[in-house]
Amino acid sequence: xxxxxALMSSKxxxxxxxxxxxxxxxxxxLGAHLVEQEIPIKGATTLMRMNQPEGFxxxxxxxxxxxxTSSFEYCENGGKAVAxxxxxxxxxxxxxxxxxxxxxxxxxxxDLEMVGRLRPSPAAFASVDxxxx
Numbered sequence: 001x002x003x004x005x006a007l008m009s010s011k012x013x014x015x016x017x018x019x020x021x022x023x024x025x026x027x028x029x030l031g032a033h034l035v036e037q038e039i040p041i042k043g044a045t046t047l048m049r050m051n052q053p054e055g056f057x058x059x060x061x062x063x064x065x066x067x068x069t070s071s072f073e074y075c076e077n078g079g080k081a082v083a084x085x086x087x088x089x090x091x092x093x094x095x096x097x098x099x100x101x102x103x104x105x106x107x108x109x110x111d112l113e114m115v116g117r118l119r120p121s122p123a124a125f126a127s128v129d130x131x132x133x
Contacts (some may be wrong), residue, residue, distance in 0.1 A: 026076040035082050037087040046086050055063045059085065089116025 019025075034043035047053030051073040058078040074082075095115060104112065 008101045013076065022075065027072070030076050030079040030083075033083050037089065039086055039088055042088075043083050044085055046082055047072075047074065047079055048081060050078065058082070065114060084113060085115055085117075089114070090119045091115045092119060 015035065016056075031040070031044075034040045039046075042064045048071060051058055052069055058074055058081070060081040061075070
């Protein structure tokens with residue numbers, strides 16, 4: 001079997017989806033994400049400024065700037081990107097003292113993201129397999 005045929009046979013099937021891509025379900029999921037990032041009020045306030053004339057553009061896409069905006073002028077993924085950037089969670093030097101570079105290389109991107117923002121930025125020292133602030 002040729003490579004292309006093998007690739008095509010391993011792909012998942014596309015199925016019909018008749019539900020909205022956004023709406024209340026997406027808003028509820030985004031609200032849960034704001035709580036998970038420990039910023040339910042700050043995050044909601046920040047999202048009200050995203051893709052607004054006097055606000056800021058979504059960091060995850062090129063959402064068009066319409067003449068008339070709504071309060072929810074963003075998608076669920078854009079809202080999550082802002083929540084990750086605005087999180088109250090902090091990844092401190094104590095975290096890096098407890099984990100080696102080798103260990104952290106085995107973590108998923110999601111697990112690393114959930115630790116929080118880097119404060120201060122660490123430097124890796126490969127010779128000792130440790131990080132230092």
